[in-house]
Amino acid sequence: MSWDLGRFWNTLTYYDALPFAEAWRWVHNGFQPKSSVNPVPPILSGSLPAQALLLGRGLPTGLAEALKQQGVEVWDSSQDLAQGLAAATVFLGLEDAELAQTHLDQIRHSGRTEQMLFDFRQPNPDLGEFWGILDDVVMGGVSQSQLLWGEGELLFTGQVSTANSGGFVSTRTRNLEPPLDLSGFAGLELRLRGDGQRYKFFLRDQTGWDSPAFSCAFDTRPARVSGTESSAEQTVRIPFAEMVPTFRARLLPNAPPLNSSRICSLQLMLSKFEADGSLNPRFRPGSFQLGLRWIGAYRRDPLPQIIGVVRDRIPEGLLALMQVGSSRWCGVEAAADMEESILVTQLLQLMQSPQSVGQVERVEQFHA
Structure with a gap:
């Protein structure tokens, strides 16, 4: 050469x-005007993740709509999980243990980032x-x-x-x-x-x-x-x-x-x-x-990546899988009779809380 x-x-x-x-x-370029393409997010100062992925069974029915009202793009299991997993906060219903384990295996092998740039x-x-x-x-x-x-x-x-x-x-x-x-x-x-x-x-x-x-x-x-x-x-x-x-x-x-x-x-x-x-x-x-x-x-202060939600107690096996799947996990144990609207509010708060990373939260304690 x-x-x-x-x-x-x-x-x-x-x-x-x-x-x-x-x-x-x-x-x-044939006298074409300069492109105005900006490939990366212009503002990254907000603490709220841009995407949320809802998986599994047992999540409150109002969660998706509440997230959308906060400007969060919501994915669910009917969409391409390989695309949705990369930068989203995953809300995982743990009611069906076998299904939850399948999703956790997917998450573990997906590779993750908190804020997508390119x-x-x-x-x-x-x-x-x-x-x-x-x-x-x-x-x-x-x-x-x-x-x-x-x-x-x-x-x-x-x-x-x-x-x-x-x-x-x-x-x-x-x-x-x-x-x-x-x-x-x-x-x-x-x-x-x-x-x-x-x-x-x-x-x-x-x-x-x-x-x-x-x-x-x-x-x-x-x-x-x-x-x-x-x-x-x-x-x-x-x-x-x-x-x-x-x-x-x-x-x-x-x-x-x-x-x-x-x-x-x-x-x-x-x-x-x-x-x-x-x-x-x-x-x-x-x-x-x-x-x-x-x-x-x-x-600098990582937010939860996986938020596992269950009524009653999280089985030890699923808790161990969350810990293996991500260092940024959070478990949520809700009382069986807790109103769904209260649970939704608490989940939105945990999504933005670095203090919840690596913790199992009993949400009824916030409303004692």
């Missing part, structure tokens, strides 16, 4: 790295409006990567080469307008399938093309050929507190901490270098592939 001037030019214009880049794109499980024709390719062609290298839609995931794939002093491939968003306010969150979650290599994730709190970035490396599991479920699928957490300020694979020890209330862009990279300029021990030149299911955010 030889260095590609055309790719170099397209990269700089895509990311507005040249003074006339936007005008050039306007001409190149959902790649369904193809999106607007992907190119906000995610682009940024490879070592900008410094004379010859590596090449691309974004392709796979089955329930976005594939970041291609060839990485150390020729011409290169050695990195990446995909990066354009600057987000307005910037993301993630100040109420502790970090990001990536659901992905890897290839055994070590990747880096970057955040920027400035809009400059070549501005400093905050980096965190993570290792992926190698894919296994046999088996019905890929052993490589995993959830990776990127804590904001562990991201280090860098500039071109050099640490910036005197830089201020990441301003998580102003996230201007995100970037995923495979590089021969670590953040401090040392060699990446798991890097290998040649073909690579990373499958992305989604990018989400997790809270």
Whole structure:
């Protein structure tokens, strides 16, 4: 492969790295107006989860309508659970133990995030409006990567080469307008399938093309050929507190901490270098592939993910399954004669209560 001037030019214009880049794109795209697509939620300050999934038997009949009145999107078991499970709070009726166990098994294997930012499980024709390719062609290298839609995931794939002093491939968003306010969150979650290599994730709190970035490396599991479920699928957490300020694979020890209330862009990279300029021990030149299911955010004070509801006592077996299925479970034991309207009110409160995580609540105690 030889260095590609055309790719170099397209990269700089895509990311507005040249003074006339936007005008050039306007001409190149046939004088079409600039897209107004904003792929991520503009406001993330609210504490109420955006989605709720109602499963099982024994839930109060007024729960769905009460949630809708609060602006929550409500899913039920008649819809695609694989889509609904990712970011929803699950209200699980435990009246039918066998059915509840089936749902808990589904939840345990689904992978979860608290706040969905980018959902790649369904193809999106607007992907190119906000995610682009940024490879070592900008410094004379010859590596090449691309974004392709796979089955329930976005594939970041291609060839990485150390020729011409290169050695990195990446995909990066354009600057987000307005910037993301993630100040109420502790970090990001990536659901992905890897290839055994070590990747880096970057955040920027400035809009400059070549501005400093905050980096965190993570290792992926190698894919296994046999088996019905890929052993490589995993959830990776990127804590904001562990991201280090860098500039071109050099640490910036005197830089201020990441301003998580102003996230201007995100970037995923495979590089021969670590953040401090040392060699990446798991890097290998040649073909690579990373499958992305989604990018989400997790809270500083996590809210319940599974709220198991039963009249009387929760069976020990189901309680153990909830604990295995999620660290963010909450059990609700309601009196047999409790009015459904009172139970609904309490469930809405528990949905927004970090204090209820990992607890079994007897709801009649709130109305003694």
